[in-house]
Amino acid sequence: MSLVNFYRILYCFLLVALFQSNKLFAQSQEQLVKAAFIEKFTQHIKWPDNAISQAQPELFTILVVGNEEFCQTLNKVYANRKLQDKEVIVKCYNNFNIKNHADIIYISGEGVSELENVLHQCHETPCLIISESKGLAQKGAHINFYFTNEETLHFEINKKSIDASGLKPDFLLLDFAKIVDNQ
Numbered sequence: 001m002s003l004v005n006f007y008r009i010l011y012c013f014l015l016v017a018l019f020q021s022n023k024l025f026a027q028s029q030e031q032l033v034k035a036a037f038i039e040k041f042t043q044h045i046k047w048p049d050n051a052i053s054q055a056q057p058e059l060f061t062i063l064v065v066g067n068e069e070f071c072q073t074l075n076k077v078y079a080n081r082k083l084q085d086k087e088v089i090v091k092c093y094n095n096f097n098i099k100n101h102a103d104i105i106y107i108s109g110e111g112v113s114e115l116e117n118v119l120h121q122c123h124e125t126p127c128l129i130i131s132e133s134k135g136l137a138q139k140g141a142h143i144n145f146y147f148t149n150e151e152t153l154h155f156e157i158n159k160k161s162i163d164a165s166g167l168k169p170d171f172l173l174l175d176f177a178k179i180v181d182n183q
Contacts, residue, residue: 066107067108068092074088129143
């Protein structure tokens with residue numbers, strides 16, 4: 001898949017998501033774009049076979065730390081969609097505990113203080129850690145959203161951190177991202 005096709009698919013997904021319901025249309029475009037990126041991330045990352053939760057193998061769980069509004073947006077966007085061929089469940093928390101199994105942990109700007117806790121508890125586990133605050137990829141988050149000076153949304157990947165988790169991003173995702181190292 002070429003980068004142009006990747007953008008076309010992302011654009012089509014956004015249009016569908018925007019017009020799916022009046023409530024979704026009212027949500028911020030930034031949240032919808034991030035939700036679309038999350039879906040694309042799951043299509044371009046391979047989880048190891050042992051990553052399947054024994055408790056709920058039919059569910060793909062996204063845990064959002066610190067931002068209930070974004071959690072609600074994800075619930076609406078993924079209400080009738082699947083990720084990794086599984087039904088999606090989105091849970092909201094203000095702090096993280098390892099007993100809360102997740103395939104993706106999304107650390108919002110409001111949840112920044114939980115990054116160290118998440119990294120400590122999820123060290124070398126197949127859980128994708130996504131953040132949205134400056135410098136968090138360098139601190140160990142696998143993927144971090146950031147805005148350029150032109151106010152466009154991009155993402156960076158900490159290759160060392162994501163590799164340690166057992167997750168395998170494909171070349172397209174790596175080619176599209178800004179690669180960063182730990183501080």
